[in-house]
Amino acid sequence: MTDTRVDGRVLRGERTRRAIIERAMDIASVDGLDGLSIGRLATDLDVSKSGVITHFGSKEELQLATVRAAVEVFTQHVVRPALEAPAGMQRLWRLCELWLDYERGIFPGGCFFANVAAEFDARPGRVRDAIAQSQLDFRALFERLIARAAEVGDLPADVDAAQLTFELKALGTSANGEFLLYDEPAAYDRARAAMLARLRGLATDPSLLPLS
Amino acid sequence: MTDTRVDGRVLRGERTRRAIIERAMDIASVDGLDGLSIGRLATDLDVSKSGVITHFGSKEELQLATVRAAVEVFTQHVVRPALEAPAGMQRLWRLCELWLDYERGIFPGGCFFANVAAEFDARPGRVRDAIAQSQLDFRALFERLIARAAEVGDLPADVDAAQLTFELKALGTSANGEFLLYDEPAAYDRARAAMLARLRGLATDPSLLPLS
Numbered sequence: 001m002t003d004t005r006v007d008g009r010v011l012r013g014e015r016t017r018r019a020i021i022e023r024a025m026d027i028a029s030v031d032g033l034d035g036l037s038i039g040r041l042a043t044d045l046d047v048s049k050s051g052v053i054t055h056f057g058s059k060e061e062l063q064l065a066t067v068r069a070a071v072e073v074f075t076q077h078v079v080r081p082a083l084e085a086p087a088g089m090q091r092l093w094r095l096c097e098l099w100l101d102y103e104r105g106i107f108p109g110g111c112f113f114a115n116v117a118a119e120f121d122a123r124p125g126r127v128r129d130a131i132a133q134s135q136l137d138f139r140a141l142f143e144r145l146i147a148r149a150a151e152v153g154d155l156p157a158d159v160d161a162a163q164l165t166f167e168l169k170a171l172g173t174s175a176n177g178e179f180l181l182y183d184e185p186a187a188y189d190r191a192r193a194a195m196l197a198r199l200r201g202l203a204t205d206p207s208l209l210p211l212s
Numbered sequence: 213m214t215d216t217r218v219d220g221r222v223l224r225g226e227r228t229r230r231a232i233i234e235r236a237m238d239i240a241s242v243d244g245l246d247g248l249s250i251g252r253l254a255t256d257l258d259v260s261k262s263g264v265i266t267h268f269g270s271k272e273e274l275q276l277a278t279v280r281a282a283v284e285v286f287t288q289h290v291v292r293p294a295l296e297a298p299a300g301m302q303r304l305w306r307l308c309e310l311w312l313d314y315e316r317g318i319f320p321g322g323c324f325f326a327n328v329a330a331e332f333d334a335r336p337g338r339v340r341d342a343i344a345q346s347q348l349d350f351r352a353l354f355e356r357l358i359a360r361a362a363e364v365g366d367l368p369a370d371v372d373a374a375q376l377t378f379e380l381k382a383l384g385t386s387a388n389g390e391f392l393l394y395d396e397p398a399a400y401d402r403a404r405a406a407m408l409a410r411l412r413g414l415a416t417d418p419s420l421l422p423l424s
Contacts, residue, residue, distance in 0.1 A: 030334040034246065109334035118330030121392035122242040122321035132393045166402040170386030171379065178378070180333035181344045190378040 017055045019045055024066040025073065029109030032119040033063045033127060060126060067130045070112040074134075077102045079141060089154035089199070089208040092145045096168060096195050100188050103176040111176040113138075139165055155202055164202070171195050229267045231257055236278040237285065241321030244331040245275045245339060272338060279342045282324040286346075289314045291353060301366035301411070301420040304357045308380060308407050312400050315388040323388040325350075351377055367414055376414070383407050 023044055027035050036059065042049045056062040078098045085094035103111045113134060120128040146161040175191035178184055193212070200206045235256055239247050248271065254261045268274040290310045297306035315323045325346060332340040354377040361367040387403035390396055405424070412418045 032244070032246075032331060034244075115330055115334075117389060117393055118327055119244060121389060122327075128393075135393060163402055163405065166386065166390070166399065167383065167406050170382040170403070170406075173389070174378065174382030174385055177329060177333060177385070181329055181340075181347060187378065190375055191382070193375065194379050194382075 013055075016045075016047060016051060020047075020052055020055060020062075021065060021069045024062060025070050025112060026108050028063075028066055028070075029107035029112045029115055031109075033066065033116050034119065036062055036066065038062070063127045064130055067116065067127065067134065071134050071137075073106060074102065074113070074138075077106060082145075088149045088152040089203055089205070092142075092149050092154075093196075093199060093209055095142065095145055096172065096199075097192070099172050100175060100192060103172065104179070104185075104188060110180045111173070114173055114176050139169065142168060154204060154208060156204065159202060164198070167198060168195055225267070228257075228259060228263060232259075232264060232267060232274075233277060233281045236274060237282050237324060238320050240275075240278055240282075241319035241324045241327055243321075245278065245328050246331065248274055248278065250274070275339050276342055279328065279339065279346065283346050283349075285318060286314065286325070286350075289318060294357075300361045300364040301415055301417070304354075304361050304366075305408075305411065305421055307354065307357055308384065308411075309404070311384050312387060312404060315384065316391070316397075316400060322392045323385070326385055326388050351381065354380060366416060366420060368416065371414060376410070379410060380407055 020041055023041055024036050027040070027044075038049050038052045038059065041047075041062075042052050045052075052062075056065055078095070078101075082091060082095040082098050085091040103114075106112075109115055113131065116127075117131050117135060120131055142165040143161040146155065146159060146164055149155040150157055150159050150161075171191040171194050175187040178187035196209060196212070200209055203209060232253055235253055236248050239252070239256075250261050250264045250271065253259075253274075254264050257264075264274075268277055290307070290313075294303060294307040294310050297303040315326075318324075321327055325343065328339075329343050329347060332343055355373040358367065358371060358373040358376055362369055362371050362373070383403040383406050387399040390399035408421060408424070412421050415421060
């Protein structure tokens with residue numbers, strides 16, 4: 001009886017924590033991590049301020065938890081499904097496509113990371129470090145998939161993985177920014193077309209890639 | 213005598229206004245336009261809050277004046293000197309190089325516009341409109357220089373100016389973000405190398421461009 005009640009409380013606490021984080025990710029994708037306030041979250045979710053503070057302590061902890069949760073969302077929608085494609089060019093291209101889909105489809109303010117990276121890039125501290133790490137992990141994933149594509153012979157053995165990663169990431173990141181700033185869905189098409197042209201130009205077997 | 217005194221007051225007012233704007237641009241390049249507060253500017257510059265309010269009225273007016281001033285800085289450091297290069301590929305390449313120089317060298321938080329565009333892109337209003345317009349103007353400039361390069365025969369007549377502009381802008385913008393987030397000056401070299409490779413691949417006379 002007591003155990004059940006305790007479990008219920010733990011579960012409700014976990015649900016509240018989850019609801020706060022979901023709302024925090026949506027807010028941060030539009031207004032940035034500075035847009036998160038304990039008061040705003042409490043009002044939006046109809047919980048007490050002390051309820052929010054119990055879960056996260058400080059604003060910085062809340063910001064860090066929000067970044068971690070966004071990494072999980074990204075892993076679930078982009079990284080894991082990309083890794084299900086056959087190793088090599090197909091996996092690399094799947095990553096590009098899923099990333100563009102995520103930018104368009106998941107958060108109200110477009111890519112969570114693009115927004116908070118620009119917000120914190122010049123502001124040293126734990127939040128910047130967490131954001132930078134998430135971006136370094138994504139970059140490392142791109143580089144690994146490019147190296148693997150070279151290993152299986154889908155890309156030339158001497159491909160510069162760091163340079164190609166920079167270029168593909170630049171295109172995808174800019175699509176997000178231009179779409180949001182100008183309400184221009186064409187930015188995603190431009191990014192996709194440029195990524196595809198770049199990869200087709202390098203591929204040993206372009207037929208592994210779509211024609212357009 | 214009276215006229216001199218009035219002129220002196222006007223001049224002092226103009227100097228104060230200019231000092232506020234200079235400080236506001238530096239702050240916004242690091243902390244965003246939301247990082248601007250009347251109180252902070254008054255403290256930083258050792259003027260009264262009412263002195264700041266006299267010049268700008270509201271925070272929104274201050275943000276708009278800051279965006280306008282940053283456009284002037286960009287025009288002075290990038291646009292005008294680029295237009296001094298010979299029309300065609302040389303002018304287009306000069307624009308790329310001056311842009312990368314500006315990102316590195318002018319504001320403490322890197323590119324002013326990259327920072328505030330990410331901050332406001334999902335927040336409709338006059339500030340977002342002013343930022344979007346500045347970016348549209350820069351994009352239009354790129355497209356004009358590409359079209360001109362095609363006219364003088366330095367690029368193929370059927371070059372897709374909008375697509376090429378998107379790609380060059382994506383590379384330059386990402387260099388700024390990666391440099392700030394990872395303290396990696398190599399990002400500028402990657403952006404420059406990719407821009408150069410793209411333009412050399414399209415150029416009718418690659419000798420108008422540097423080898424590396």
